[in-house]
Amino acid sequence: MTVSITDVARAAGVSASTVSRALRGRPGVSDEVRAQIAAVAAQLGYTASRSASSLASGRTFTIGVVVPYVGRWFFGTVLDAAEKVFSAAGYDVLLYNLGSPETRKRFFTKLPVRKRVDAVLSLLIPDEEESAALRSLGVPLATTVGGARPGFTVVGIDDRAGTESAVRHLVNLGHRRIGMISGSSGPLHWTTPVERRQAYLDVLADAGIEHDPALEADGDYTVEGGERAMTELLAASRPPTAVFAQSDEMAMGALRALRRHRLRVPDDVSVVGFDDHELADVVGLTTVAQPVAGQGAEAARLLLRQLDEPDADAGQPGQVQMPIRLVLRETTAPPSPRGPQ
Amino acid sequence: MTVSITDVARAAGVSASTVSRALRGRPGVSDEVRAQIAAVAAQLGYTASRSASSLASGRTFTIGVVVPYVGRWFFGTVLDAAEKVFSAAGYDVLLYNLGSPETRKRFFTKLPVRKRVDAVLSLLIPDEEESAALRSLGVPLATTVGGARPGFTVVGIDDRAGTESAVRHLVNLGHRRIGMISGSSGPLHWTTPVERRQAYLDVLADAGIEHDPALEADGDYTVEGGERAMTELLAASRPPTAVFAQSDEMAMGALRALRRHRLRVPDDVSVVGFDDHELADVVGLTTVAQPVAGQGAEAARLLLRQLDEPDADAGQPGQVQMPIRLVLRETTAPPSPRGPQ
Numbered sequence: 274m275t276v277s278i279t280d281v282a283r284a285a286g287v288s289a290s291t292v293s294r295a296l297r298g299r300p301g302v303s304d305e306v307r308a309q310i311a312a313v314a315a316q317l318g319y320t321a322s323r324s325a326s327s328l329a330s331g332r333t334f335t336i337g338v339v340v341p342y343v344g345r346w347f348f349g350t351v352l353d354a355a356e357k358v359f360s361a362a363g364y365d366v367l368l369y370n371l372g373s374p375e376t377r378k379r380f381f382t383k384l385p386v387r388k389r390v391d392a393v394l395s396l397l398i399p400d401e402e403e404s405a406a407l408r409s410l411g412v413p414l415a416t417t418v419g420g421a422r423p424g425f426t427v428v429g430i431d432d433r434a435g436t437e438s439a440v441r442h443l444v445n446l447g448h449r450r451i452g453m454i455s456g457s458s459g460p461l462h463w464t465t466p467v468e469r470r471q472a473y474l475d476v477l478a479d480a481g482i483e484h485d486p487a488l489e490a491d492g493d494y495t496v497e498g499g500e501r502a503m504t505e506l507l508a509a510s511r512p513p514t515a516v517f518a519q520s521d522e523m524a525m526g527a528l529r530a531l532r533r534h535r536l537r538v539p540d541d542v543s544v545v546g547f548d549d550h551e552l553a554d555v556v557g558l559t560t561v562a563q564p565v566a567g568q569g570a571e572a573a574r575l576l577l578r579q580l581d582e583p584d585a586d587a588g589q590p591g592q593v594q595m596p597i598r599l600v601l602r603e604t605t606a607p608p609s610p611r612g613p614q
Numbered sequence: 615m616t617v618s619i620t621d622v623a624r625a626a627g628v629s630a631s632t633v634s635r636a637l638r639g640r641p642g643v644s645d646e647v648r649a650q651i652a653a654v655a656a657q658l659g660y661t662a663s664r665s666a667s668s669l670a671s672g673r674t675f676t677i678g679v680v681v682p683y684v685g686r687w688f689f690g691t692v693l694d695a696a697e698k699v700f701s702a703a704g705y706d707v708l709l710y711n712l713g714s715p716e717t718r719k720r721f722f723t724k725l726p727v728r729k730r731v732d733a734v735l736s737l738l739i740p741d742e743e744e745s746a747a748l749r750s751l752g753v754p755l756a757t758t759v760g761g762a763r764p765g766f767t768v769v770g771i772d773d774r775a776g777t778e779s780a781v782r783h784l785v786n787l788g789h790r791r792i793g794m795i796s797g798s799s800g801p802l803h804w805t806t807p808v809e810r811r812q813a814y815l816d817v818l819a820d821a822g823i824e825h826d827p828a829l830e831a832d833g834d835y836t837v838e839g840g841e842r843a844m845t846e847l848l849a850a851s852r853p854p855t856a857v858f859a860q861s862d863e864m865a866m867g868a869l870r871a872l873r874r875h876r877l878r879v880p881d882d883v884s885v886v887g888f889d890d891h892e893l894a895d896v897v898g899l900t901t902v903a904q905p906v907a908g909q910g911a912e913a914a915r916l917l918l919r920q921l922d923e924p925d926a927d928a929g930q931p932g933q934v935q936m937p938i939r940l941v942l943r944e945t946t947a948p949p950s951p952r953g954p955q
Binding site for chain 2: 350354357360363365366367369373497525529554555557
């Protein structure tokens with residue numbers, strides 16, 4: 274006779290779902306109880322079968338993850354951290370990279386994740402229609418980008434506060450001609466560039482600095498784009514003495530452009546980025562640090578909690594804000610009187 | 615009455631498969647013929663329906679891509695480039711990130727791609743059993759890592775030649791104590807670290823330099839690992855005056871360690887990497903450039919060709935070697951007599 278999960282539960286004096294959680298290494302069970310249950314299961318000769326527990330629960334033990342640009346550091350890092358959490362809990366990840374508009378349209382039209390995943394982590398910002406499509410799946414949803422959205426757990430940062438600390442740092446150093454490299458052509462419906470631009474404008478206004486549109490350039494959130502944008506800013510009739518780049522990759526592109534123009538950083542031009550990319554330290558980049566892997570891991574944990582305790586969070590997905598901080602390194606200094614003014 | 619693809623083919627005087635290829639923007643059709651077919655189709659009121667053409671061909675128009683570490687620059691870049699080629703040809707990508715041994719085992723046991731994909735691009739190196747499992751799918755297979763493998767199209771580089779150029783460059787500059795940062799704990803069955811190590815040993819032997827095991831350290835193919843490895847090498851009784859890192863990310867970690875030890879590059883220690891990472895230029899890293907995105911795009915193109923002309927390549931998948939070159943920047947110079955000898 275086959276030993277069932279109920280037999281183990283009865284013998285161990287716990288619920289079947291606790292046995293299931295314990296044997297699949299999922300959270301919510303103390304190490305002690307887990308060991309006890311494992312001992313009882315071994316004694317009875319019970320082996321947790323994934324397909325059996327899948328049949329019983331109706332679960333696929335698969336999480337769908339939707340990404341706009343898998344090749345970019347930010348998304349790769351978030352994804353990697355989330356995947357580690359899912360994998361440790363016994364879940365597989367099905368990844369959909371929706372960089373092109375056609376792929377994205379096909380995905381949201383066909384919704385190939387239907388009945389194939391227990392939850393969806395979206396690293397792109399769905400519009401209203403796309404959000405509704407995801408909600409129609411009837412599974413927990415989370416995202417690490419963009420603001421509040423009905424039905425989604427959101428893990429993010431305070432983009433305005435982060436930007437303000439970066440731009441204020443430049444103002445405090447004495448800079449008046451402060452450029453910004455942004456990424457207007459980022460993923461659709463992405464609020465980040467908008468929030469960061471507003472914060473940049475607010476700090477300038479606060480400091481009594483008139484906004485000069487010639488000091489803004491689009492860096493496309495890539496290294497190459499940052500290089501192009503910096504080159505553009507340097508060609509202005511009165512180039513900036515300091516630049517805030519909305520991502521470290523664009524800031525590093527800016528550093529490359531400055532090198533090519535034989536301008537010294539920070540002597541001639543100060544640069545501050547956003548992210549604390551794993552290589553920011555190598556180039557000595559002053560930046561706003563955000564926990565990138567941390568956001569992916571936290572979003573994954575919250576999704577798993579919703580799966581394990583559907584009642585606890587049902588209908589009230591939360592919004593989690595992770596900490597940020599300005600990291601001072603070597604690319605920022607007071608403006609030089611000999612700078613490119 | 616619905617106009618069928620056969621009607622269009624008859625009217626245009628071409629085969630149905632040519633019509634299909636032309637209207638789905640797939641290669642193998644000249645622009646002229648494509649325009650002609652599109653005109654005929656428009657005249658007849660024919661619209662290519664994906665599900666119809668899918669039914670007709672038995673295709674899923676989905677490519678399975680298997681990755682070991684989606685969060686690492688190399689794999690993200692290969693993947694991104696491949697995805698662009700697939701997407702342009704009307705194919706979706708299903709990504710499987712198999713970083714943990716458990717996830718990997720589950721994937722190859724259950725083979726969730728069966729009947730769901732038209733081809734598989736593997737960015738991890740399957741062992742014999744895993745290769746056999748993939749071959750059992752009966753679809754075209756390709757990889758961009760590791761050596762020849764029955765049934766796979768392989769797009770890669772000459773790891774030995776690349777390493778030789780890097781290490782010879784250090785020898786030619788006059789270095790005798792040349793360290794190496796490698797990654798033995800990389801993906802399973804990965805031949806790259808082995809090939810590169812052998813080339814390093816060969817060049818040393820060729821130059822009459824005795825191999826010192828204390829000058830080798832494991833950098834795990836990450837920035838952090840490279841930093842740890844360099845720190846280890848600096849603690850040797852006779853530290854190296856130059857270091858070859860098997861990847862740019864490890865080389866950048868080495869630069870960080872050297873910075874922390876207040877050692878100057880290249881005055882005190884020379885560093886050469888491998889890859890030409892998009893940020894190598896920013897830090898002035900001398901490196902062996904390989905076309906990373908190029909390998910992903912080429913592998914994708916070869917898979918699509920096998921799908922479009924199954925007879926042309928059936929049973930004889932090829933091996934493509936992409937060009938490499940040593941890029942001299944600012945992290946290498948002759949050893950200084952005041953260096954850490």
